[in-house]
Amino acid sequence: MMKQASIRRWFWVHKWTSLISTLFLLLLCVTGLPLIFHDEIDHALGDDASVSALPASTPHLDLDKLAATAKQLHPDQVIRFVSFDQDEQPDAVFFSLAPKVDSPPNVFTNVTLDARTAQAITNPSEGFIKIIYNLHTDLFVGLPGKLFLGFMGLLLLASLVSGTVLYAPFMRKLAFGTVRKNKTKRIRWLDLHNLLGVATLLWLLVVGGTGVINCCAELVFQYWQFDQIGAMAAPYRDKPAVTEPGSLEKALQTARAAAPDMRPRIVAYPGTFVSSKQHYMVFMAGNTPLTKKLGKPLLIDATTAQLTDMRDSPLYLTALLISQPLHFGDYGGMPFKILWALFDVIAIIVLGSGVYLWWKKRRLSIDARLADLDREIDLGGGAAGAVR
């Protein structure tokens, strides 16, 4: 079993990593709750991109015509990204515009068009969920906010590790799940803090870890652009930048022909931070539940619509793409979302009880606490002994 000095060190780590991050983690847990149900809330508030009811066989318009419509709606902006959602909104095309092609990633205007009529659909990104999403991802301050929250996530991971280490001395004389209801309120909450934390430990580690990875998404994409797209577009290094890209429709036809078993997910225009200056980057996704989340990038010459190169995603990009569903918990149907929300509520209780436990004893020195800890463990032994 652990020595006192070592318990003391782990206790110090657990106390400070938790105290520093708790306020922000509570914010993340509380804002995360509505985000689990973002589709349902958008739908209820009328913010979702619902296409009008037309016969199922109504053909889609030419993508160049749709792109022209999107640009007409915002004549002072340029299109940077086009995305598709085959599962949820097969008849909608999502355009993301910005004042300039190299505007910061968090500056954008979304336009969603019905692919069959070119009618604009209510913009999903302006609603309540968008505010919650910003609060959850970057505190409204862009990349610095993301990195800050990522650091809070790292503190959470340190707090989970130290908490797990401390679980052992606390449980030395207690059976799993013991909640000493006949002792003081503080001891009851200590037992609950331990039980709730250890029972949901893997979920907390996964959501915390994938959250940290997601915070770095912007940097990962920039590295990917530098590492992969740069190499794929190497033959074009000395060619001039394309400012008036050619047919989007033809580029997508080339992409579909090059990867017939996959579907286009996102198209990045030339000059954006995930493409080259002369290419459309088409990100193709697979059809199975797993490969849907993964995919491969294609570079298509934006002038001639010819395929320049096609590669598999590197491991770090795959890790990022898998982290996204694992963080948001929106991949297993409604019962899964409800379970996810319950885990989130448990996390809030663990955070809250942690603050309570610290507050009750904040004036005691660590040594007095350790003496207390011994007494508590002995108390536990007594209680468990009585049961035995």
Add this chain to the structure above:
Amino acid sequence: MSSVQRGGNSLGRIFRVPLVLALVTAFGLLSALLGDDIWDVLSWLTMVVPLAVIGYYWMRKR
């Protein structure tokens, strides 16, 4: 529930139930990610286990 051993629990004993719960949760997280239909249902059935364990011990009269 297992009783406490004389002289305190061993590490293996302390972490046995938490380890099982972690494995069960991991299965649930992955089965919904890698599959659909029956795998989604399996993930609901496994993910509910840690929550049920919490509920049982919290509500248990002692």
